[in-house]
Amino acid sequence: MDTVRIAIVGSEFAAGLHARALERNPHAKVVAACSIDEESLLRFVKAHSIADSYDDYTRMFAREDVDVVCVCAPNFLHREISIAALEAGKHVICEKPLATTLEDAVAMVEAARKTERLLMYAEDWLNAPAVLRVREIIDEGGIGEVLYIKAKECHNGSHSIYAQTKEYCGGGAMIHLGIHPMAFARWLVASEIVEVSGMTTGGGEENFLHKGYGGEDWSAALIRLENGVRAFIEGNYITHGGMDDVIEIYGTDGLIKIDLTFGSPLSVYSRHGFKYAVEKAETTRGWTRPAVDEEANLGYVSEMAHFIDCVRNGRQPVFGTRAEDGAAVLQAVLAVYESAKSGRTVELKALFS
Ligand SMILES: NC(=O)c1ccc[n+]([C@@H]2O[C@H](COP(=O)([O-])OP(=O)(O)OC[C@H]3O[C@@H](n4cnc5c(N)ncnc54)[C@H](O)[C@@H]3O)[C@@H](O)[C@H]2O)c1
Incomplete structure (x- = not known):
């Protein structure tokens, strides 16, 4: 075709x-x-x-x-x-x-x-050019064995009424934002998430800032993967100044830092502002780091190219982007909620054989 x-x-x-x-x-x-x-x-x-x-x-x-x-x-x-x-x-x-x-x-x-x-x-995230470059560096042994990953997606709140309503979206900042770094950690080391310990704000009046949101506006999780790697995952809606997607990867012989959203080659100082700097930024006045081709840098262009290629050539999508991966990542996100509620660590079992 x-x-x-x-x-x-x-x-x-x-x-x-x-x-x-x-x-x-x-x-x-x-x-x-x-x-x-x-x-x-x-x-x-x-x-x-x-x-x-x-x-x-x-x-x-x-x-x-x-x-x-x-x-x-x-x-x-x-x-x-x-x-x-x-x-x-x-x-x-x-x-x-x-x-x-x-x-x-x-x-x-x-x-x-x-x-x-x-x-x-x-x-x-799994198709963002910076992430794919990091994958190569790790595969070439650039930082040795991965030990620990710290990753977050944060901004100042969703524009979507559906995302603010728990019945429609299933939670808050973790299911919407933290789900990206959660999927990233699992994909990077190609290992299943087996243990999750989470903490969140309580939604509504128990949120830090967004009292009108049914789901939490701050969430964090400590996870253990089957191969022993540990990760700290965060998603929050209390971050002003634009979407903040930051990753740190610690290995036996080095470390890598990725700034997906503010890693722009541009620094602009504008007295009056202009149309757009970066997703969810409230202002373009003063100093900003305007995104250059945000859609490509956040992975959407390559992601669609991969999926179109799968359909055209009858291939399965890569690990991390199959339906089974979406289910496994959701399982970990829901475990964050369970852990935050019970105060206990949650162990995960494989969903599919
Ligand atoms: N990958 C990402 O970076 C990313 C970013 C934003 C949103 N999302 C995801 O994309 C999805 C949509 O998010 P959004 O921000 O565009 O939400 P939105 O609320 O801005 O838009 C939702 C759209 O769905 C339509 N809709 C609602 N019910 C429908 C129905 N029964 N039939 C047909 N259309 C219907 C609405 O009219 C609206 O056009 C969510 O699942 C969200 O998590 C992903």
């Missing part, structure tokens, strides 16, 4: 990331989009020159000319939308988290296996 034809469910932030990344792929064409918000859908299809729009995804999935569905809808809908697409014979690219419950995640993996379609887990 030379051109993979794609339909997107959702028309807001994540849908925009997918559409822009796919526009840069010569083998991908977004042919349709669906959203329950008519105004947003119209804006979205116009901005990306998408021919057809739908208010009901089942009608969109009935189209024979759609090969892949991108699920960019709220977390609690990932299960029903993904399974409907798989059963309609489509391959699926599902945004993180794979689902909001383990039961949903397992049902999604089973549906992909039964329908023999690809269910690809969109963890963009």
Whole structure:
């Protein structure tokens, strides 16, 4: 197949990331989009020159000319939308988290296996160019054996009403932000997470800053991987000044630091400000470090290229981006919540054989 034809469910932030990344792929064409918000859908299809729009995804999935569905809808809908697409014979690219419950995640993996379609887990960190370069350095023995990873994604709060409501999203900063570094640690050392100890703020009035959010606005976890590597994972919504994605990797013979969001070659001082510096930054006045090609640097462009290649050539996605990986990472995130609630360490067992 030379051109993979794609339909997107959702028309807001994540849908925009997918559409822009796919526009840069010569083998991908977004042919349709669906959203329950008519105004947003119209804006979205116009901005990306998408021919057809739908208010009901089942009608969109009935189209024979759609090969892949991108699920960019709220977390609690990932299960029903993904399974409907798989059963309609489509391959699926599902945004993180794979689902909001383990039961949903397992049902999604089973549906992909039964329908023999690809269910690809969109963890963009694993395709960020800086992360891929670090992978090479580690594989070449640059820092010896990895011992400890410290990684976080933090910003000042989600724009999405769904992400602020626990019933819709399954939690707070850990399921939305901490899930990236959690997936990264597991992927980097190719080992399962076997032990989790977590702490979070309590949601609502028990949050530090975001009293209107049902889920926590600060979360941290200590994890142990099967191969003995330890990691400290953080996700929080109390970080002002723009999205802060920072990773430190400690090895027997060296260490690596990655700054995914402020590692720009630009330093700008502006008295009056300009349009945009970096995701979630409140201001562009004074000194800023404006992102250069944020979509590529955060991994969306290469991630989509990998998934399109999988569909075109009948390949499985790499470790870390398969549906089973999405389920394993969700299991660890939910264990953070369980541990934070009980005050005990949680041990994890393999979900799939
Ligand atoms: N990988 C990343 O960096 C990243 C970044 C942001 C969001 N996400 C993920 O992407 C997903 C969407 O997030 P967002 O920030 O775009 O959320 P959003 O709230 O901004 O947008 C949600 C979209 O889904 C649509 N929608 C809701 N119910 C629907 C239904 N029944 N049928 C069709 N469309 C429906 C809404 O109209 C809206 O267009 C979430 O799962 C989120 O976790 C990932």
